[in-house]
Amino acid sequence: MSQPLLFLHVQDPELTTQLLQSDIVRRFVICKSQPDECWVEQMLRQSCDLALIEMDNPAPAQYELLQQSHVLSEIDFILISKGIPDLALDQLMRCGAGYHFRQPLDMNSVLDAVQDCYRQLSTVVVKRKVQTSDLDQFGLLVGSSAAMLRLYKTVRKVAVTEANVFIIGESGAGKELVANTVHLASHRADKPFVAINCGALSSELIDSELFGHVKGSFTGALRDHQGVFAQAEQGTLFLDEVTEMPLEQQVKLLRVLESGEYRPVGSNKVCMANVRVIAATNRDPLQAVADGILREDLYFRLSQFPVKVPPLREREADITGLAQHFLAYCNAREKQQKQLSDAALSLVAQHKWPGNVRELKHAVERAFIMADKLIEPHHLLLEVATSVEAVADIPADMPLDELEKAAIFAALERNCGNKTDTAQQLGISVKTLYNKLEKYQQES
CATH class of the missing domain: 3.40.50.300 (P-loop containing nucleotide triphosphate hydrolases)
Structure with missing residues (x-):
């Protein structure tokens, strides 16, 4: 069998050197993009088996050209980005890319992905919009921990079979x-x-x-x-x-x-x-x-x-990264720039997360609603959930609007109806609290 073709579009000279010096990359015939021409058009002319692309400020026309072609569903892709939430890149992922690594890179993980593609070239289509900061991705799965990287390999191997x-x-x-x-x-x-x-x-x-x-x-x-x-x-x-x-x-x-x-x-x-x-x-x-x-x-x-599937407690290296991932998603969706404080990240890291990734996702989404700019520990409602019966009874899959409403009424009850203390505890202004209460009254 002839050597598979790897199309390489990497602008970072140091990264290019690391890749070309790798034994596994040398097993491919390398076709490097030329700076004087659109790399997408160059790639479309090649019958490549794998494309390793550094997504450094790509033009919308390049995204559109890739999406209009069928190449995303025909070859393997490994994308590298700076991890900045990018809705256009997410749309590209939904159309067909497989691995997506965020900088700073773990070169061993990148080369493992190249090795996987070399051993077993197959189509990977991704249909999930993802906003993240620094976690790697395979298909709909997000995480960079050793447990998740093992899961990626397992899924890839069994996927191309017909086994139940x-x-x-x-x-x-x-x-x-x-x-x-x-x-x-x-x-x-x-x-x-x-x-x-x-x-x-x-x-x-x-x-x-x-x-x-x-x-x-x-x-x-x-x-x-x-x-x-x-x-x-x-x-x-x-x-x-x-x-x-x-x-x-x-x-x-x-x-x-x-x-x-x-x-x-x-x-x-x-x-x-x-x-x-x-x-x-x-x-x-x-x-x-x-x-x-x-x-x-x-x-x-x-x-x-x-x-x-590993529980979240066995993915310690992913926990804070997932929190940032879900927050980046909320920021991109709502066009906000909210951040998690160091204290909030510390609480996230220490929590046991019996509800696993779903619980973490909902906690971050609740905190995003409650906080103005900086998410603090009390916005996560984790300590409240263990000590206040009203919040502990909230189902994990309740819609965000209902979660917000339940949290506000629980806080009002704790503060005996004092709206100033309630607003301060929830991390919102008194005016915002009054507006929300008026909205709930109109809905009832």
Whole structure:
């Protein structure tokens, strides 16, 4: 097999030298961009397998040219940026780039990514808008810790196979993001990704949700309905919290996995499923089998390739970076320049985060709403959440507007209705507090 072609657009001379001296980069035929011509046009003329691009003040026309071409879905990309939130770069990532490293660079991680691309060239499509400061990214996953870099490698290797994947991880750790990244890095990336929470399905309608139904098959079936197996045809079906599925339906699911056959409710027609199944659970699956809530034969059928998502406490190197990542996202969205104080970052680093990445994300979003310019520890509501019952009862997935409202009323209650003390505690002006209270009164 001929050597793969690497298109290199790097403006930093020191970085260029480091790359060209690397043994792994030398395994490619190198095509360097020329400064007197648009590097995108140069790259489009090459039949390259990998493009390593330093995104240093790219012109909007370059973004647009890349997005209009199909090259993003045909070759591997490794992007390097300064980490400044850039909506145009995020749009580019959504259209097809794979790895995105922020400066200052860990060259070992960059070269590991090059090595991965060399060993297993495959399409990676990214569809998630990301705003961040300094964390690396693969697909929809963000993080630079050793645990996450190991996860990236695992996902990349299994994605290009047809093996069923069983994702195991705590609530809020990012299991659906892993599932979606497996799909986006697979050969089914241009087909549907359909996710369904098995624990949220009613026992009366679960067969219909999974396999579909025909008009008139039961009371209320006013039209034909496609189940998730039909919706995900040729793509990927993600069964979240599969251990919560009733045993009766587990038997039917097992049959589909073994034979590929299923029958919509009320239909005599047997359909053949062409989907890749990815399942997930926040339980210990072997314990679920022992407890009799997960069929052993279904477990072994689903877990051709188990993937464990590390909890946030095992990603200590990512915690403060993720906080900055989510804050950068809020700043970009709201066109603000808010910052986390050193004390707030210290609290973020020390907190145990039982709700994992989801809890951290919501804490930063709450703090962003509460703070004017500088986010302090009390804006994060972490200590309040452990000592004040009213805040502790707030669900982790409550919308931001409702979280803000609950936090304001909880603070008013603590301060016996004193609006000056409440505003000071929440880090907002008294005028802002009055405006929000007036808004809530109008809504009620």
